Amino acid sequence: MEYALELRGLRKNYHHFTLDNVSLSLPKGCIMGFIGENGAGKSTTIKAMVGLISKDGGEIRLLGQDPTLDRSVMEQVGLVLDSGFFPPEMNAKQLGVSMARIYQRWDPEEFRRFLERFQIAWEKKIKEYSRGMVMKLSLAVALSHGAKLLLLDEATSGLDPIVRDDILDILYDFIQDEEHSVFLSSHITADLEKIADYIAFIHRGKLLMVGEKDDLLSSYGLLHCTRDQLEELAPDTVAGYRTSEFGVTALVKRYRMPGDYPVENASLDDILLYCVKGKKLASQEGF
Amino acid sequence: MLGLLYKDIYTAKKELLLTLVMLALFVGYNAILGQAEMLGPTLGVMVSLGAMTPTYSLNYDKTCGWNKFVCASPISRTKVILMKYLEGILSSLVIGLLVVVCNLAAGSPMPSWAYPLLFCTILFAQAIMMPVCLRLGQNMVVVVFLLMVFLPTGLLFSLNKAGIWTDEAIRAAFDFVEHHISSLTPVLVLVVLALYVLSFLVTRHIYRHMEF
The missing domain is CATH 3.30.70 (Alpha-Beta Plaits)
Incomplete structure (x- = not known):
């Protein structure tokens, strides 16, 4: 079986918290829900995966490559975090121009289609967006550079049920191509029950269970x-x-x-x- | 890397416009009234702007969360910092050109040998303030900048007042610089560029170990 994401004994130590030997694998073409209470280590795990924090031990493989050694793999990884990370002074059009120079496989038409689908105004500044729109913009960017793996950290938290449902639909469409995979952390378990194939459950930095959702x-x-x-x-x-x-x-x-x-x-x-x-x-x- | 430059230009559009308006006012005032005395304050403002521009950009990326995005993108952290330093050089060159325009508009009271000195001053200030900004934040940048301006000025003033460094000695120092400027300039440029590279390495080291 080919894996989109593999963690082996991932460790990260802080003064009052330790991410303790987290190991999991996400097969290609699947969605894994990553659940746990606030402060359980979900965001820490995702940040370590993409290199926002350094790991103290263990191995990370995204699409078969170690992102800490080879950043080129991030061309194929889309990331959506719980807080927006785009400059509030920019609009979607300007962001598209920048992204075209950051991602080699940036598809401006795809980006435009997503913005239309999400009803995001081309010229509106990001600082005027609602939280739902910021999340949708992040998702549009993540889906417009040929990503094969999407990592979403609490992307649906704080959104109304209609927007959440929209986002879940998009994720579901995304994995119809069996090369695409999604790793979605959330404490809204109802969302994960709808779309996840696998569930990983983390508690106080330790992975308590990983497996197929139905099992x-x-x-x-x-x-x-x-x-x-x-x-x-x-x-x-x-x-x-x-x-x-x-x-x-x-x-x-x-x-x-x-x-x-x-x-x-x-x-x-x-x-x-x-x-x-x-x-x-x-x-x-x-x- | 161009994507980072575009993003910095888009996000700093308002500030850049404001800077240009201020400079247009200064240059216009000097050109119309021909008051050479205004050149000093004009240059002061421009050197400050040139020195601070890349630190504003660094600080903006910290506060708006852009660092989270860019550090999870295919772009290496070294390239992110390299782009900030290239933008620093770019802003120094633009300010340098504006200094020339201001000087001409005021009737050229400033000797041409002072141009490279001003350029080096901007790069020197950037080299000091970039790692400070990344490590300690923009507030500390302002403190460091004020120290860089007022500490030497105050020291010079105090020494002068105390009679240790007399007016004649100051004049002699300026004369020495003026007479040896052709041989001093390359040395000064090399020293400042070396400092700039060192500053890049320090800032890169800080950035590579930052967690977001």
Whole structure:
């Protein structure tokens, strides 16, 4: 299998945070959702991938090349960050002129088509854009230089559902060519449930799980039970649980459950919530 | 790399226009009234502008997030900094031309040997302030620039007041420069260019280790 993105033991140390041996692979032609709570290490991982921060260890391969050694691979990598990074004094037309001299495969017609599709005025200054428009402009730039891999960091956060849906449609169209891939970090798990093929889940700098989304969703389920029933389960069956006045709700691994327990489907939100905030059974160590 | 230059021109359009208007006012005033006394302040403004222009650009890239984009693009960080220094030289040349125009408009009170000195002054100031801007920010650039202007002036004034460096000695120093300017200029240009290259290497080192 060919991979668009490979991380092997990626490490980055800060005083109060460590990105700890993150390893994952994104096959070509797929979308991977990268989820985790705020401060989990999503942005740090993406910044390390594209060279905005230096890594303290590990390997990064984007489209088979190490971007820290060979910047030419970035010709084929599109990046959209949560905050805009284009000069507010410029307009889309001027930006297009600059981009044509930065990216060898810049396609001005493609850029124009995206701007029309996004209803972005050619002459309007970026400082007059809404957040949604800034995100769309970033996406238009990322898609207009022949990128084969898109990296998006919280690109849909803070946007209304219609704009978010637009962006998801574009990403979906983008990967129809099986050479194209998307790595999308978000804490809006509903978006990822719609379009992601793979999910990577990071918590406090550590990758807790990586896998196909459908496998993940079918592997985990929610069990509503009493405290006594919960105690009867093997500790490694329960990923996390929460108690309420009505009893206990636990995120469980379906394939480890005895057959007579009714287990409901869990969403990515549930998996994220119970893994991060759920209590662990007494003999559980980590997750 | 041209894309970076286009972007810098687009983003600095308003400032460039303002600079040109100011210079047009100065030059027009000097030409119409023929007041040579105004040449000093005019040159002061122009040298300041020439010295500060690349630092404004560096600071702008820091504050608007452009560094995040450009450092994730195919362009190497060395090229980003190289372009800032080339823009610095370009702005020095443009200012140099404007100095010539201003001097002619005021009836040429400034000797022609002073042109390379002014050019070197701008490059020298840029060489000092570019790494300062990247490391410590634009506010510190202003502080350093004021120190560069007022520290030597104040020192000279104090020494003069204290009678250590008399008016005659100052005049003699100026005469010495004037008489030996043909041999001093190449040395001065080489020294300033060497400093400029050193400054580029320092700024590049800072930029390569910056995290965004």
